[in-house]
Amino acid sequence: MRYVLRRLGFFVLTLWAALTLNFFIPRFMPGSPLQALRDRTHNRLSPAALEQMLTSYGFKPDENLFVQYLDYLRNMVTGRWGISIGATLGEPVTKVVGQALPWTLGLVGITTILAFALGSLIGVVAGWRRGGRLDSLLPPVFVVTSALPYFWVGLLLILTFSVWTGGLLPSDFNYDSGLQPSLTLGFAANVLAHAVLPAATILITSIGGWILTMRNNMITTLAEDYVRMGRAKGLSNRRIMTTYAARNAMLPNLSGFAMSLGFVISGAILVEYVFNYPGLGYLLYNAVQNTDYPLMQALFMLFTVAVLVAVLVCDFATAWLDPRARSKG
Amino acid sequence: MRRTRIAAAVAMSASLFAAGCSGTATTTGTATGTATGSGVKEASSTDKASHKQGGSLTIANVQGQTWTCQFNPFNPAVNTVSLGFVYEPLVFVNLLQDQKETPMLASSYQWSPDKKSIVFTVRSGVKWNDGQPFTAEDVAYTFDIMKRVPATDLYSLWTGAGLKSVTAAGDKVTMTFGQAAGPYFFNFANQIGIVPKHIFSTGPAAEHPDTWADPKPVGTGPYTVDPCSPNNIQYVANSGYWQPGKPYLTKLQYPAYLDNGPANLDLAGGKAQWGSQFIPNIKALYLNKSKDNHTWSPPVTNVEIVPNLDPSHPATSKLAVRQAIALAIDRQRIALIGEGGQQPAANQTGVVVPTFDKYYDQAAVAAAGYDKPNPEKAKSLLAGLGYTEATPLKLTIITITGYTDWDASLAVVKQQLKPVGIDLTVSDLAQQTFDDRLYNGDFDLAYYGQAGGPTPYYELRQMLYSKNSAPIGKPASFNYERYLNPEVDALFDRYPTADEAGQIDIVKKVGAAMMRDVPVIPTTESVNWFQYNTEDIAGWPTENDPYAQPAAYNVPDVEQVLLHVYSKSAQK
Numbered sequence: 040m041r042y043v044l045r046r047l048g049f050f051v052l053t054l055w056a057a058l059t060l061n062f063f064i065p066r067f068m069p070g071s072p073l074q075a076l077r078d079r080t081h082n083r084l085s086p087a088a089l090e091q092m093l094t095s096y097g098f099k100p101d102e103n104l105f106v107q108y109l110d111y112l113r114n115m116v117t118g119r120w121g122i123s124i125g126a127t128l129g130e131p132v133t134k135v136v137g138q139a140l141p142w143t144l145g146l147v148g149i150t151t152i153l154a155f156a157l158g159s160l161i162g163v164v165a166g167w168r169r170g171g172r173l174d175s176l177l178p179p180v181f182v183v184t185s186a187l188p189y190f191w192v193g194l195l196l197i198l199t200f201s202v203w204t205g206g207l208l209p210s211d212f213n214y215d216s217g218l219q220p221s222l223t224l225g226f227a228a229n230v231l232a233h234a235v236l237p238a239a240t241i242l243i244t245s246i247g248g249w250i251l252t253m254r255n256n257m258i259t260t261l262a263e264d265y266v267r268m269g270r271a272k273g274l275s276n277r278r279i280m281t282t283y284a285a286r287n288a289m290l291p292n293l294s295g296f297a298m299s300l301g302f303v304i305s306g307a308i309l310v311e312y313v314f315n316y317p318g319l320g321y322l323l324y325n326a327v328q329n330t331d332y333p334l335m336q337a338l339f340m341l342f343t344v345a346v347l348v349a350v351l352v353c354d355f356a357t358a359w360l361d362p363r364a365r366s367k368g
Numbered sequence: 369m370r371r372t373r374i375a376a377a378v379a380m381s382a383s384l385f386a387a388g389c390s391g392t393a394t395t396t397g398t399a400t401g402t403a404t405g406s407g408v409k410e411a412s413s414t415d416k417a418s419h420k421q422g423g424s425l426t427i428a429n430v431q432g433q434t435w436t437c438q439f440n441p442f443n444p445a446v447n448t449v450s451l452g453f454v455y456e457p458l459v460f461v462n463l464l465q466d467q468k469e470t471p472m473l474a475s476s477y478q479w480s481p482d483k484k485s486i487v488f489t490v491r492s493g494v495k496w497n498d499g500q501p502f503t504a505e506d507v508a509y510t511f512d513i514m515k516r517v518p519a520t521d522l523y524s525l526w527t528g529a530g531l532k533s534v535t536a537a538g539d540k541v542t543m544t545f546g547q548a549a550g551p552y553f554f555n556f557a558n559q560i561g562i563v564p565k566h567i568f569s570t571g572p573a574a575e576h577p578d579t580w581a582d583p584k585p586v587g588t589g590p591y592t593v594d595p596c597s598p599n600n601i602q603y604v605a606n607s608g609y610w611q612p613g614k615p616y617l618t619k620l621q622y623p624a625y626l627d628n629g630p631a632n633l634d635l636a637g638g639k640a641q642w643g644s645q646f647i648p649n650i651k652a653l654y655l656n657k658s659k660d661n662h663t664w665s666p667p668v669t670n671v672e673i674v675p676n677l678d679p680s681h682p683a684t685s686k687l688a689v690r691q692a693i694a695l696a697i698d699r700q701r702i703a704l705i706g707e708g709g710q711q712p713a714a715n716q717t718g719v720v721v722p723t724f725d726k727y728y729d730q731a732a733v734a735a736a737g738y739d740k741p742n743p744e745k746a747k748s749l750l751a752g753l754g755y756t757e758a759t760p761l762k763l764t765i766i767t768i769t770g771y772t773d774w775d776a777s778l779a780v781v782k783q784q785l786k787p788v789g790i791d792l793t794v795s796d797l798a799q800q801t802f803d804d805r806l807y808n809g810d811f812d813l814a815y816y817g818q819a820g821g822p823t824p825y826y827e828l829r830q831m832l833y834s835k836n837s838a839p840i841g842k843p844a845s846f847n848y849e850r851y852l853n854p855e856v857d858a859l860f861d862r863y864p865t866a867d868e869a870g871q872i873d874i875v876k877k878v879g880a881a882m883m884r885d886v887p888v889i890p891t892t893e894s895v896n897w898f899q900y901n902t903e904d905i906a907g908w909p910t911e912n913d914p915y916a917q918p919a920a921y922n923v924p925d926v927e928q929v930l931l932h933v934y935s936k937s938a939q940k
Contacts, residue, residue: 088520129579315629
């Protein structure tokens with residue numbers, strides 16, 4: 040119990056520190072929402088009117104920073120995230136985030152799970168047949184691809200599958216702009232087609248890590264006595280591989296997986312940027328570009344909370360699985 | 369319009385809200401042939417439908433953001449999708465045809481002799497798209513909103529322009545000003561979209577006309593929104609539009625493009641027919657893709673080297689140095705290499721040609737020696753100050769990161785300045801850092817372009833009027849180079865009360881000052897980016913018929929284009 044309380048206390052403290060940084064760092068950036076708006080309107084409108092416009096949307100340039108900070112903390116906790124004062128001027132932040140969130144969860148979430156599942160499977164098989172054909176081909180290839188930068192792989196895929204093939208696969212956006220969102224097969228197919236390239240980019244660059252760790256864990260586990268015991272008892276190879284070796288080898292990877300789920304929400308900014316995918320990462324990019332304080336604050340808070348919750352869950356899971364973690368605290 | 373975007377050539381509209389602009393008054397010379405400057409004739413040819421209705425059009429104008437589906441014309445972030453489509457101005461003023469006027473919601477107007485008041489006669493028989501009749505009350509109410517909620521007064525009509533009152537009586541609307549208000553006609557008659565009183569006087573729209581979302585806009589314009597989603601706005605023709613038989617196209621698609629790349633691909637493939645951004649290597653990537661792909665990008669303002677004239681910057685405040693730069697650069701080559709030939713070369717008078725040819729004094733330019741580059745003279749000017757190619761003057765020019773065409777242009781400038789004895793360093797800054805330094809005068813040289821207006825007066829006054837300046841360390845509104853010349857100020861002050869010939873003469877005199885004092889050094893001319901496909905759509909504005917600024921981001925010009933274009937297949 041004490042362990043749980045300590046973890047929770049740590050969670051709250053970290054959250055507060057992160058929220059504080061999230062408030063102050065954007066305000067130390069050069070520029071202001073007003074300047075960004077002047078640029079977007081090509082400096083042809085009255086700056087005074089624009090400032091008043093921003094003020095009516097909740098921008099308070101002249102208010103005491105500390106008062107603003109307290110307001111901000113209260114608003115973050117109560118969910119009153121305000122109104123965007125950047126490129127989406129006038130839209131409630133909750134609505135802007137709500138529109139982008141499903142796309143990021145769908146794209147990055149599913150791809151992360153896929154990468155973990157596929158990577159682990161390949162790792163298990165490769166570790167089981169150490170030195171085999173699969174083992175000498177896939178892990179090295181994917182270790183190389185995971186070292187490649189996201190955006191470069193993305194651009195390469197666009198070039199190959201979209202530009203050279205005359206638009207075989209769409210290279211941007213979440214679905215064709217001519218379509219209206221609906222629950223039809225055609226629309227779903229369109230969304231999937233648009234997700235193929237960005238998903239492939241994330242898969243190619245993230246799967247290598249899972250393969251490598253899983254393969255190495257597998258090899259260590261295969262040297263354990265209980266595996267030898269299983270063989271001596273005459274169990275089938277498949278059973279030893281899956282229920283004896285893989286199951287134990289998976290444990291360390293699970294905590295890594297929980298962590299990476301926490302990072303899903305922050306999206307893959309570069310991937311979303313390269314593919315113009317209107318998810319949270321793209322939103323964050325735009326918010327920073329336009330010094331959109333309310334939107335930035337809400338996004339950073341979401342990212343922080345997601346990661347912290349993932350870490351917390353991971354802590355609890357470890358404590359539950361491993362008594363040693365509990366006693367050491 | 370981000371990242372690879374070419375430096376915004378979006379000088380579609382002048383704004384004279386600059387702090388303390390006083391005593392401005394003019395006759396906006398109506399070029400409609402009446403030439404008296406006091407009234408527009410009843411609309412003629414614009415009203416008659418000459419084509420059958422039908423067909424649709426897709427617009428590719430990069431937004432960098434999905435649509436918010438707000439259409440409040442007072443919100444500057446969204447008014448490019450509502451003004452001209454749904455909301456209409458009183459009178460359309462065409463920047464490209466010497467301020468030619470087309471009456472829209474006002475069928476005519478009459479200035480008082482001192483230009484301190486104007487009476488609009490509103491058009492009869494116009495209906496809002498919800499069926500209510502449009503009246504003079506709506507016009508007065510629109511301007512009253514701007515007085516009541518200063519955030520909606522985007523052109524500072526009630527403060528800078530000296531608007532005193534707007535009253536409606538019968539079918540007349542009378543506006544009175546504290547000063548002669550001729551130059552503001554472009555703003556209040558052309559750029560303000562008239563909103564319905566019966567909508568904006570109730571509920572949340574009345575409480576917060578500035579922040580109200582206006583998701584289902586009620587306007588008098590040729591189109592209505594149906595439906596809007598984050599990825600696309602679809603407009604359908606307003607069947608009750610006051611010009612019978614118009615608009616010709618029954619549907620418009622306005623997809624949200626996040627980046628130039630996909631928009632350019634759609635344009636090249638004919639998926640979108642109306643483009644409004646820079647396409648690099650346009651010949652190979654657009655024009656050669658189809659015989660129906662065309663481009664015409666008329667120049668409207670300047671891109672210039674802004675030298676810091678404050679004495680605290682010893683090099684750039686010296687006339688000889690500025691003269692040397694202006695003489696050494698080969699503007700044709702900058703336009704050809706830096707801008708890929710898609711922007712024309714500028715000239716030292718700052719008068720954009722051919723758009724404002726009337727104001728351009730070719731003989732004076734030749735006499736001053738600015739008609740062609742003269743590196744020899746530049747060399748001797750700098751040698752007089754002790755600088756040579758071996759012992760060069762070191763200068764830094766700031767520009768904006770991501771404006772790749774400007775980087776290319778500056779590479780050419782750097783190359784041209786080297787042999788005459790100036791070692792130029794190009795410093796790319798993030799947009800907002802650049803703004804800070806430009807506004808506050810923290811630079812030797814800056815690369816920048818201003819917004820313009822329907823005559824060269826607007827851009828030149830912004831750049832050169834001393835009241836638009838500020839001491840170093842304080843943000844200047846437009847006069848970033850800190851040019852202070854009482855003689856030029858006096859010219860600008862006289863402009864509003866001058867007749868048309870006098871105004872041309874004044875602009876030419878300002879042009880002469882530009883060559884004498886070299887306060888800024890124009891390099892290329894910013895254009896209105898425009899690509900159009902003629903496979904099915906005809907009636908586009910062209911060089912021979914420039915009836916409106918052609919880029920889709922121009923409000924309210926976009927409406928004129930929408931009232932002209934038609935589908936060829938629907939004519940059969």
